[in-house]
Amino acid sequence: MDSDFLVETMKLLLAGVPLTFKLAFYSIAAGAVFAVLLALMRLSGSRVLDYAARSYVFVFRGTPLLVQIFLIYYGLGQFPDVRESVLWPFFREPYWCALLALTLNTAAYSSEIIRGGILSVPFGQIEAARACGMSRALIFRRITMPQGLIVALPAYGNEIILMTRSTALASVITLMEVTGIASKIIAETFRPVEVFVCAGAIYLLLNFAISRAVALLERRLSPQIHGAKHGTDAPEPAR
Amino acid sequence: MTDYVELMGFGPKGWGLLMAQATLMTILVSATAFALGSILGALVAWARIAGNRLLRLAADVYTTVLRGVPDLLVIFLLYFGGSQALTALAHLIGAKGFVGVNSFAAGAIAVGIISGAYQGEIFRGAFHAIARGELEAARSVGMPRLLLFRRIIAPQALRFAIPGLGNVWQLALKESALISVVGLTELLRQAQVGAGSTRQPFEFFITAAVLYLLLSTFSGMAFQRAEVVAMRGVRRS
Numbered sequence: 001m002d003s004d005f006l007v008e009t010m011k012l013l014l015a016g017v018p019l020t021f022k023l024a025f026y027s028i029a030a031g032a033v034f035a036v037l038l039a040l041m042r043l044s045g046s047r048v049l050d051y052a053a054r055s056y057v058f059v060f061r062g063t064p065l066l067v068q069i070f071l072i073y074y075g076l077g078q079f080p081d082v083r084e085s086v087l088w089p090f091f092r093e094p095y096w097c098a099l100l101a102l103t104l105n106t107a108a109y110s111s112e113i114i115r116g117g118i119l120s121v122p123f124g125q126i127e128a129a130r131a132c133g134m135s136r137a138l139i140f141r142r143i144t145m146p147q148g149l150i151v152a153l154p155a156y157g158n159e160i161i162l163m164t165r166s167t168a169l170a171s172v173i174t175l176m177e178v179t180g181i182a183s184k185i186i187a188e189t190f191r192p193v194e195v196f197v198c199a200g201a202i203y204l205l206l207n208f209a210i211s212r213a214v215a216l217l218e219r220r221l222s223p224q225i226h227g228a229k230h231g232t233d234a235p236e237p238a239r
Numbered sequence: 240m241t242d243y244v245e246l247m248g249f250g251p252k253g254w255g256l257l258m259a260q261a262t263l264m265t266i267l268v269s270a271t272a273f274a275l276g277s278i279l280g281a282l283v284a285w286a287r288i289a290g291n292r293l294l295r296l297a298a299d300v301y302t303t304v305l306r307g308v309p310d311l312l313v314i315f316l317l318y319f320g321g322s323q324a325l326t327a328l329a330h331l332i333g334a335k336g337f338v339g340v341n342s343f344a345a346g347a348i349a350v351g352i353i354s355g356a357y358q359g360e361i362f363r364g365a366f367h368a369i370a371r372g373e374l375e376a377a378r379s380v381g382m383p384r385l386l387l388f389r390r391i392i393a394p395q396a397l398r399f400a401i402p403g404l405g406n407v408w409q410l411a412l413k414e415s416a417l418i419s420v421v422g423l424t425e426l427l428r429q430a431q432v433g434a435g436s437t438r439q440p441f442e443f444f445i446t447a448a449v450l451y452l453l454l455s456t457f458s459g460m461a462f463q464r465a466e467v468v469a470m471r472g473v474r475r476s
Binding site: 058059062063064065066067068070071074075076077078079161165166167168169171172179182183186190191192193196199200203204207 | 308309311320323413414415416417419431434439441444448451455456
């Protein structure tokens, strides 16, 4: 391996980091909002809402993300109604299609994580809040949400890392983020090992930064269980 | 609707047979990858439980890298790196030109080594779920290590690993879709080909999505059934 090539490759790849970061950040942020809505639908007690959210999660967790990306990017453009609608400028762009697919995908996985967190809040807490005369919305905002989110945080951190990894699929619909640039360099120079080492290092660094940030946030939010060991051995959900 | 039936049917203009074949290919490549992952996963678990420092470190690095790096990159590495090595080898024995590695092999190995990183963690967790006393008892009656593994560890660890393995299987099934980028005609690739030649991408990708959904649902049911069967003899708290 010659170091000149590695340095040159690293420079080219680093130019893709902003796009990788943007895809990950926006999809996770929008996905989180959507995920909370889905989790609330499942816990609402309404059968219709519960069933709708359940089917959504089932479909998006049961199919490969790449199929979802293709369906949105290639599939929707087939319909004249879509092509003539005001939304066409969005669905025409691979960036927005990738972002939409990533958002919908992470929302499905995250909603289950958040639901698990909310369910872990002891019922006594909610009973106490009711006894104080809090309204449902207030109970949710003050009692259920803050406690549930802390419980969900370690698993959610995992999901953030998985999403960062998944943004690589955007390269298949021509987006030049880190993996897109990497595959271009491989095709041009035919030196897959060196390129893999560089690109891999970037992703590992990103993941490391994310896991540190989540650990820090966790410690900040839960000083009372500081030092308690969380079971993180559980396998990640299938993607 | 009748258009759709004709498009995906088994008639002269239908793509049904091709899509069915591609579905079989998806199952085949995922199963191969999963089996490979099981072997690697067992090795990783062994290294992390009983290995020396070096082996533990190697297993740690393997797990961290393969779980952190995008699957697409791993597939590229295996496919192009494999072709590179193969070409060099062919040149050594006098052949000329470019020798491409088989996309099935490259894809199955790539998804397999990713799967192995996840399965290692699951096997390790399952091993720790075995009651200590059982291992001590087996040792105290003088069981050799291999017999101990075969009679005590393997059957029980496998039993505890089933739910986790079910998850990893789903992961391998969905990751197999990425092998389409190196040209293996599995379900997604076939859908892309169909979409390209008929200009009806929506129908093809929806069909692919439904087929994936069916595969994951039925295999999920199979794993649940396996769990019930394996847990027959275990008292639940």
